Amino acid sequence: MELTKNITLGVYLPGETVIHRLDPRTKIVIASLLIFLLLMIKSYPAYGMILLFLTAVIFISGIPIRYALCGLKPMLPVLILMWFFQLFLYSSPDAHVIFSWWIFTATDAGMHMGNLISLRVFFLFGATTILTLTTSMVGLTDGMESLLNPLRKIGLPTQELVMTMVIALRFVLILAEELDKIVKAQMARGVAFDRGNFIQKTKKLFPVFLPLFINAFKRAEELIVAMESRSYTGGKGRTKMKTLHMGRVDLIAGLIMLIFSAIVILIIFTIQPQI
Amino acid sequence: MPIEIKNLCYSYKQGTPFEKKVLHNVNLSINDGEFIGLIGPTQSGKTTLAQHCNALIIPQKGRVVVNGCDTAEKNANLTDLRQNVGYVFQNPDYQLFAPTVGEDIAFGPVNQKLGRDEINNRVREAMEQVGLDYNIFYKRDIFALSGGQKRRAAIAGVLACRPRVMILDDVTAGLDPRGREEILAVVRKLHEEKMLTIIFISNSMDEVAMLADRIAVLDKGHIIIDDTTKSVFGEAEKLQQIGLELPEVMEITGKLREYGFKLPQTLITLDEVVELISADLQGKQVGE
Amino acid sequence: MEKLIEVTNLAYTYRAGAGNAVTALSGINMEVYRGEFLAITGQNGSGKSTLARHFNGLLTPDRGEVFVEGIPITDKKRIADIRKAVGMVFQNPDNQLVSSIVEEDVAFGPENLGLAPEVIRNRVDWALKTLNIESLRLESPNNLSEGQKQLVAIAGVLAMKPECIVLDEPTAHLDPRSRREVLENVTRLNRNEGITIILLTHFMNEVVFCDRMIIMDMGKIIITGTPQDVFNKEADIVRLGLDFPVAARIASGLRAKGLILPESIIDAEELVNQLCLLK
Known part of the structure; x- marks a missing residue:
């Protein structure tokens, strides 16, 4: 898995x-x-x-x-x-x-x-x-x-768009791993993901996404605080x-x-x- | 519910350029009613090994037999097996799925399609076992819990499935001393009173030393020591070599031994240390 | 000693939704001196994180005042100066690393300061070198251990050359070996680079090396003093639900047995030295 x-x-x-x-x-x-x-x-x-x-x-x-x-x-x-x-x-x-x-x-x-x-x-x-x-x-x-x-x-905010992409890229893998953990935690408590037809399988995914989203929001909140305290105020004035x-x-x-x-x-x- | 692991190998991302061997030819048998500690430096394969024990991971090579059932068998009933071998994960945020404590603890029994009364009984019993008051916490919002309470709720959720074996994967990480004490007390009680077999993964040598009867030490996917707790801590050098930190007491006794104090080369309790040092020093003073 | 941060009469209340007000801090008076190593401890929920978030203006006081280098943190125009002076490292390294390459992440802070590319390069190299993680330069944080990630997070703050680094339970999720490594590095930053360190932790064996410590409980400062002073108040510490360093416990056991040992013993080295004197 x-x-x-x-x-x-x-x-x-x-x-x-x-x-x-x-x-x-x-x-x-x-x-x-x-x-x-x-x-x-x-x-x-x-x-x-x-x-x-x-x-x-x-x-x-x-x-x-x-x-x-x-x-x-x-x-x-x-x-x-x-x-x-x-x-x-x-x-x-x-x-x-x-x-x-x-x-x-x-x-x-x-x-x-x-x-x-x-x-x-x-x-x-x-x-x-x-x-x-x-x-x-x-x-x-x-x-x-x-x-x-x-x-x-x-007037296109390219720097901000690219920063969003950079962050998204870093967190895609983290979220995928997190998803893996949540699925395992549910399997451990009796959810059989490998059984049932397509609709039944899809239905089983709902409780997976609830904790995933909640955790993702929590991460986002912490990340914003961390970025802010590292003096990020948007693309303006930033150098590379x-x-x-x-x-x-x-x-x-x-x-x-x-x-x-x-x-x-x-x-x-x-x-x-x-x- | 004995667990027999034979010649187990596992590679992460098998068949890709990122393939990484995680377990090499691991052999381990866990007996009924045992309290076994699983220790090793980070990324030594502890979690991967433990997740084989309740078929969250199916062996790529080798065999895992839980109570006579081979997890790699085509028609093995893995859902039942996972109810019998409970798994508490490190981070409670990944294993609390429902909005309230009561609903979350009922998650397992609901999946087993039990009757309403039975589910309620099990939730009540599980909450009692982990010390969460039914009347106060049943309707409590999951997000309103403290770190220690969240972990207890997670343990209760697993207990409600009535497992015979419980795997605890670094469940005290991030807790403050009081929260840690509470969780450890719950775990000890489950072992002693409910006779659960416990597989306890931890980074803290102090915790493992305090609780486990037997310890398996993993390093880079190999089991390098598998012995009683006392004997394992007798091999302090080997533990340090692979990057483990000894319990604090042992660090102090080790240093004192270098200066000629008569102290044993294994783990002893704090009271024993005090006893031995004072005997050593006062014996000397009397001799003079 | 010169005051770097000064807090007077600080109070803060969290308002979650309608009517749910939780008093997180009340009547806090304290100061942080330039160049010191200050530890703030207390159980989860004692208010230490809330207090720390006032040190670089992530939160602003409900009542009272907080000054950093004499600037009130409520001064919106100078918030950039405050954040440059006081850097912050958080508990979960995964949620504070921005880039998928270590050196790019370390560069994030200096880039925000608008420095020239070669200056940023120098600072990044220096920060990685100071923390002995040059070999991780091109790695992805996803492939690092938690301990290594936390060192990268510290490097990211260090590269901004702050006066002071606040670490909010940086070792809570680490294994003992990484915990020691992070702590040794932090101590070195204080001793060799002269950076003021504020360490929030609930591991008592981490505070034995600090100059001064503060114990908080229920949003108030309960005890302030050197670790030696504080650990003499054994009863207080146990009552506050905190651990006691093993060395101090052995020393106190031995004193009860009639051995004469100084009250100041709190770490292993000191204990061994004192016992050897008796031998």
């Missing part, structure tokens, strides 16, 4: 590789570009390129592939369901019917649509997982803060110990990404989409 075991999204795997050493801003921009490309792709060859790219990044960054994939496990049912949805519901005028039963009709167009959307979700997940596995949360938030900085001029620096590797990585994007865009516009 370890709730945090199979969560890979948001986990940082410390390392010393080139990918780890890139400026977080570079990584955020590259990941955003990838996501943008993924949303435009409609053909298998282009997905092949993305697969190649991500595999290369995983290889360089030394992330164990099995670990990177195990985070996908909880999403698998959703992916499969989505695939079936597309298979039966999507159709186009010139589609070939693969088979048909009662009110369900599966066409090749539906299958391609299912494939493409599943692949899209799969790769979106892959890109963000790699980003968080190779970038510390603090790095990510620093990067975000720096990238969002221009928005301060239009660490300032981000872009180096040669970032330039090279940026160039590689530019070339890669150009190729993918070329593929997108030249190769006939599957649907």
Whole structure:
């Protein structure tokens, strides 16, 4: 019963590789570009390129592939369901019917649509997982803060937003562990979480969240007092110990990404989409 | 209700890059009616080991047999087992689920689907055992309790399930001396009068020394000593080596022994210390 | 000696909801001298935390006054100066660490003071070094033991270079080994760095090294004095539900047996020394 075991999204795997050493801003921009490309792709060859790219990044960054994939496990049912949805519901005028039963009709167009959307979700997940596995949360938030900085001029409280994120990140793990303890304490007093149907199981979760929320509020209250006594008065007048620096590797990585994007865009516009 | 632990191994986050071995090949048998102390430095695996004893954790390797029931067995009735082996956690905030004391203590019996009268009897009895007055505390808000009262309510909640074994995981942490005394008195009474088997995890050597008949010492997931309380404290050096602090009395007797005082190399009570030192010194004075 | 904090006639009442008023403090008069190590003890609920929260303006008095370096804590404009002078460490380290990286957390306070990056870096390095936790610099607090977390919390306050550090039961949830480690570090901050320490605790063996102690009960100061003076009032301490240091108990047992031992024995070292003199 370890709730945090199979969560890979948001986990940082410390390392010393080139990918780890890139400026977080570079990584955020590259990941955003990838996501943008993924949303435009409609053909298998282009997905092949993305697969190649991500595999290369995983290889360089030394992330164990099995670990990177195990985070996908909880999403698998959703992916499969989505695939079936597309298979039966999507159709186009010139589609070939693969088979048909009662009110369900599966066409090749539906299958391609299912494939493409599943692949899209799969790769979106892959890109963000790699980003968080190779970038510390603090790095990510620093990067975000720096990238969002221009928005301060239009009155967006970016520093406060980022501080909220920093704190949320620190407490997500604490709360997950706390949840684990509460579930155990209830099991110890006769709650059988592993028995019953979905509704019964869900109902059993209510008494779990009561102490969790109460404790979370208590923590928040104490944290506010602690921050206040460490002279925190909001983002105004605050300085940072660490300032981000872009180096040669970032330039090279940026160039590689530019070339890669150009190729993918070329593929997108030249190769006939599957649907 | 004997507990038999054989060749138990456990790794945290098994199968991920963060995998960490917590228990290595642990063997331990706990007999009926025993008061066993479980000590060791932080992160030595005490809690993980104890949570195997009531099937909150199922063995990854090795076996845990509670009263003849193997917890890893597919059709083992773990819900019953957990009612028989109660577990009181370190922090009462994680184990009080209902708004009032009475409702919370009834949580276990309600899960057992007992009749209303039976539930009420059990709540009343449990409250009495931990020294919470039924009339005063039954309707009391959980949040209006002091630290010591919260812990007593948590113990009562476990007692209402009528366990035969009780695991207490560092239940005195954060209490002031008076609150600590009260909890320890409750625990002692449960052992002596209710004949409960007690598995007592604590960071305080003084507490373990005072209460336990037998002590198992854990270090980095290995049981390194498993013996009577007296013998365990005879191995002061080994305890200090793994980072445990001796009971304060022993620190003083240890220093005095270095200066030639005739004091035994194990745990003795404060009165015994006074007796021995004064005999030692006054014997000398008479001799002169 | 120069007064760092001065409290006169302080009273404070908690009002929880409608009509539920609990008097937490009444008629408190006390002072904290610059550079001293002061321990405040008392049972849970005796009011020591409430009192301590007045020392850097987290609470403001209902009646009476509190001055820090001569500034009244009710002076809203100078509250930043007060918080810079008096830092605070709380019981649960998990609820006071902000960042997921140790050194970033230690930098949080100095960053709030608006210092230049290189100054912050120096202070963070210095604070980590002073507490011997440089090796934890890049760790996540989630992977540290409770004792290590508490040292990080102290480093976070230390990096702000305060005149005084208030520690509110910093060892309550720690195992004995970590407790000793935290205490040794705090004592060192007082002796070597000249930082005024106010330690709130209910462990009597922690107060034996302090210069002066205050015992509180039901929102009032009951006893003030050096530990040696205070532990001579055995009956009072037992009545207030507090522990007695083991060494003092042995000494008092031996005195009852007719041995002549000074009344000032409260810690193990002193007891052993005195007994060796008799041998």
